[in-house]
Amino acid sequence: MAIDWSKYEPGDFYDEIISASGNARLPARRLVNYLNSLGDEELQARRSAADVTITQMGITFTVYSDEGNIDRAWPFDIIPRTISLNHWQKTAAGLEQRLRALNLFIDDLYHEQKIVRDGVLPEYILRESKNFRPECVGISPPFGVWAHICGTDLVRDRDGQFYVLEDNLRVPSGVSYMLENRSVTKRVLPDLFDSDRILPIDDYASNLLEALASLSPRRVKRPSIVVMTPGIYNSAYFEHAFLAQQMGAELVEGSDMVVADDDCVYMKTIDGLERVDVIYRRVDDLFIDPEVFNRESVLGVPGLMRAWKKGNVALANAPGAGVADDKVVYAYVPQIIKYYLDQDPLIPNVETYLCVNDKEREYVLANLDKLVVKPANESGGAGMLIGPHSTKKERKRFDELIRKQPRNYIAQPTLSLSTVPTLVDGGSLEPRHVDLRPFIIQARKTYVTTGGLTRVAMKKGSLVVNSSQGGGSKDTWIVDTGSK
Amino acid sequence: MLSRVAERIYWMTRYLERVENTARMIAVYTNLLLDMPRGVDIGWYHLVTLNDAEDWFEARYKVKDERNVMKFLLSDTDYPGSMLSSLRWVRENMRTTRDEVPAESWEYANEMSLFVQENLQRGINRGTRHEFLADVIKNCQQLLGLFEGTMSENHAKIFQRLGRNLERADMTTRILDAGIGILVENKEHLLPTTEQIVWANVLQSSSAYLPYVRFQRASVKGPRVVRFMLEHPEFPRTIAYCIGAIREDCEKLPRSDRVVRQADRILKSRYTSLDDEEGIPHSELSDYLNELQLRIAGLHQLFAETWFDLS
Numbered sequence: 001m002a003i004d005w006s007k008y009e010p011g012d013f014y015d016e017i018i019s020a021s022g023n024a025r026l027p028a029r030r031l032v033n034y035l036n037s038l039g040d041e042e043l044q045a046r047r048s049a050a051d052v053t054i055t056q057m058g059i060t061f062t063v064y065s066d067e068g069n070i071d072r073a074w075p076f077d078i079i080p081r082t083i084s085l086n087h088w089q090k091t092a093a094g095l096e097q098r099l100r101a102l103n104l105f106i107d108d109l110y111h112e113q114k115i116v117r118d119g120v121l122p123e124y125i126l127r128e129s130k131n132f133r134p135e136c137v138g139i140s141p142p143f144g145v146w147a148h149i150c151g152t153d154l155v156r157d158r159d160g161q162f163y164v165l166e167d168n169l170r171v172p173s174g175v176s177y178m179l180e181n182r183s184v185t186k187r188v189l190p191d192l193f194d195s196d197r198i199l200p201i202d203d204y205a206s207n208l209l210e211a212l213a214s215l216s217p218r219r220v221k222r223p224s225i226v227v228m229t230p231g232i233y234n235s236a237y238f239e240h241a242f243l244a245q246q247m248g249a250e251l252v253e254g255s256d257m258v259v260a261d262d263d264c265v266y267m268k269t270i271d272g273l274e275r276v277d278v279i280y281r282r283v284d285d286l287f288i289d290p291e292v293f294n295r296e297s298v299l300g301v302p303g304l305m306r307a308w309k310k311g312n313v314a315l316a317n318a319p320g321a322g323v324a325d326d327k328v329v330y331a332y333v334p335q336i337i338k339y340y341l342d343q344d345p346l347i348p349n350v351e352t353y354l355c356v357n358d359k360e361r362e363y364v365l366a367n368l369d370k371l372v373v374k375p376a377n378e379s380g381g382a383g384m385l386i387g388p389h390s391t392k393k394e395r396k397r398f399d400e401l402i403r404k405q406p407r408n409y410i411a412q413p414t415l416s417l418s419t420v421p422t423l424v425d426g427g428s429l430e431p432r433h434v435d436l437r438p439f440i441i442q443a444r445k446t447y448v449t450t451g452g453l454t455r456v457a458m459k460k461g462s463l464v465v466n467s468s469q470g471g472g473s474k475d476t477w478i479v480d481t482g483s484k
Numbered sequence: 485m486l487s488r489v490a491e492r493i494y495w496m497t498r499y500l501e502r503v504e505n506t507a508r509m510i511a512v513y514t515n516l517l518l519d520m521p522r523g524v525d526i527g528w529y530h531l532v533t534l535n536d537a538e539d540w541f542e543a544r545y546k547v548k549d550e551r552n553v554m555k556f557l558l559s560d561t562d563y564p565g566s567m568l569s570s571l572r573w574v575r576e577n578m579r580t581t582r583d584e585v586p587a588e589s590w591e592y593a594n595e596m597s598l599f600v601q602e603n604l605q606r607g608i609n610r611g612t613r614h615e616f617l618a619d620v621i622k623n624c625q626q627l628l629g630l631f632e633g634t635m636s637e638n639h640a641k642i643f644q645r646l647g648r649n650l651e652r653a654d655m656t657t658r659i660l661d662a663g664i665g666i667l668v669e670n671k672e673h674l675l676p677t678t679e680q681i682v683w684a685n686v687l688q689s690s691s692a693y694l695p696y697v698r699f700q701r702a703s704v705k706g707p708r709v710v711r712f713m714l715e716h717p718e719f720p721r722t723i724a725y726c727i728g729a730i731r732e733d734c735e736k737l738p739r740s741d742r743v744v745r746q747a748d749r750i751l752k753s754r755y756t757s758l759d760d761e762e763g764i765p766h767s768e769l770s771d772y773l774n775e776l777q778l779r780i781a782g783l784h785q786l787f788a789e790t791w792f793d794l795s
Contacts, residue, residue, distance in 0.1 A: 058582075058587065058590070231580075232579060232580050241582070241583055244583075245583055250486055251583070252486065253488065255488070256486050256487070256488050258794075267486060268486065268487040268488070268794035269485060269486055269487055269794075270485050270486075270487055270490050270639065270737060270738060270790075270791040271738045271739070272738070272739065272794065273794060
């Protein structure tokens with residue numbers, strides 16, 4: 001029996017595949033026709049094939065628990081999410097614009113701080129920033145770029161419009177899963193890649209490699225590039241290994257490298273010490289150099305900052321780039337784009353209340369049960385209050401936290417994340433909420449992934465898409481529909 | 485290749501070989517027991533002293549009987565040389581070098597690990613031990629076969645071979661020493677055939693019985709067996725073969741002069757005072773084997789200095 005779409009009810013949300021009138025949206029038309037042609041059994045068979053493929057390919061992520069760390073198979077839903085090429089091109093332009101402006105902003109903060117002097121960004125934001133690194137003042141990395149790899153989280157609201165939820169400028173992860181999702185989908189839905197015009201995504205690793213190579217301080221033909229990982233216990237270790245492999249780069253840990261008397265970085269190989277030109281580091285700022293930051297860190301390399309400051313090694317992302325990852329800074333990004341580029345933002349922000357401003361704080365405190373409250377400098381969804389799902393006790397705690405440190409909190413309305421049909425236990429398709437994380441690379445050139453990583457909340461009604469909390473993922477198709 | 489990766493691959497196969505050799509050693513002892521005249525004490529505790537593990541053992545057990553020795557060698561997770569501990573290190577080293585080893589290795593290693601954990605009791609009980617140990621050896625050979633048959637001839641493969649051959653050479657000295665140990669322990673009530681049984685078992689523990697017979701075309705005699713296990717250039721578990729293979733592999737690696745010289749030194753150090761017609765000078769040979777162990781340890785030390793511990 002074919003799929004019964006009359007029972008598919010996205011309700012009040014924007015569904016990306018099925019329109020309010022119950023028809024397939026343009027970029028999803030071939031997909032829906034194809035799904036209709038498959039019986040329930042066939043659909044289940046494809047799903048099992050995907051599970052087997054994922055296990056065989058060893059696509060895992062690490063979950064921390066009391067019993068130790070376990071590698072879990074990557075949770076994946078076979079129904080792809082489709083976006084029209086036309087819509088995507090505008091979004092990609094907006095992402096490029098945003099990252100360009102943010103890099104100009106970071107570079108300014110570590111030099112003249114014109115944006116503060118011109119009164120566009122309040123001085124207190126910088127003064128109280130947790131991720132501003134005084135050690136980086138005066139440094140000029142190549143091309144003036146600090147955040148080379150950025151993973152921006154986008155959501156689609158009821159109106160079908162993309163909004164930026166947050167900019168991840170430190171060590172964003174997920175791109176390997178984006179690539180693996182496509183390989184799995186090609187295996188389980190191969191027919192559609194023949195008939196539909198789905199844009200390829202597999203140029204990411206070569207673009208990343210080219211960007212990293214362009215940062216090399218030595219003008220050599222094949223600069224030595226490494227991926228620096230905190231090690232196998234990191235939840236994104238799979239990705240670190242994957243990217244190193246795809247780029248043909250060494251996967252190194254801090255202890256594999258030394259900074260010698262000449263202030264250059266070397267890795268320890270069986271051939272002896274070998275000069276390192278570019279480090280794609282997936283270790284947080286505070287742990288990269290125990291001489292400068294966290295003295296207890298065993299993940300870092302003593303002297304790394306010294307080598308970087310002298311221009312003997314490139315670090316991507318540059319230390320200090322996280323200053324723009326502050327959620328209070330986020331609220332100012334529209335002004336930042338205007339200030340540096342003299343343009344209006346192509347992708348809007350989600351409406352954001354800054355608790356540091358008296359009026360906005362009053363509103364937030366009066367509406368804690370309706371809003372999402374986020375700490376300004378955490379990543380990965382830590383320390384949040386989701387108003388509609390919170391208890392009285394939690395709201396009271398946040399009331400106190402906000403009054404005590406208003407600078408550290410922002411609030412946003414609870415979002416109406418868009419939905420995509422998802423195969424649920426029992427075998428039927430139900431709407432589930434999704435977000436999208438495209439990846440933007442900036443070095444000599446700028447590059448945006450074709451689509452990105454779609455994360456999906458597998459539980460009914462849930463808005464939590466994190467894989468550590470029951471989220472899954474889908475392949476993301478940018479479909480050329482031929483229309484302008 | 486990164487020093488750390490090379491070192492982990494090297495230790496992965498060292499531990500894998502150690503798992504297999506632990507099984508082989510226990511098998512010799514268990515077999516011998518069946519062939520020995522009544523009253524002969526084959527000295528289970530000797531298996532502990534052979535591995536220089538007396539301190540570990542005595543911290544945990546009082547009675548030095550078969551059961552405790554078995555529990556110690558197979559399942560004691562506090563003793564780093566036990567089968568279970570070695571397996572853990574195989575997996576740990578493999579886990580961190582998964583890009584360098586065949587994709588199936590992780591699955592094989594997990595299966596073996598699970599098998600050993602679930603069947604430890606079978607190894608501890610004498611009645612089921614033989615089958616258990618044979619399965620363990622089979623599992624180890626399966627992994628080694630996978631490496632041999634599917635890895636490109638690159639640095640990773642060389643280091644996995646170095647680990648295997650070094651551990652194997654070391655264990656060959658210990659297995660010979662085990663034979664001597666049993667003979668010394670039971671000097672008083674040895675039958676004329678006992679010596680032959682012991683040496684035949686030594687050969688069998690290394691799967692060397694048939695190669696020995698084919699090569700020697702003569703009966704099993706202590707001096708010949710010892711010479712075979714030390715000097716035969718073709719059988720892959722002899723000292724000459726293992727160290728020769730190490731030498732050859734090292735020549736393919738960068739900056740290996742010192743290591744190659746050390747390997748040469750071992751290859752040249754023949755044990756000469758063996759006469760087929762006379763018995764084996766037990767304590768003298770035992771001293772020689774100890775000396776050999778130290779030289780092999782010296783070889784490892786040079787690996788570490790040359791390729792692993794850079795600063």
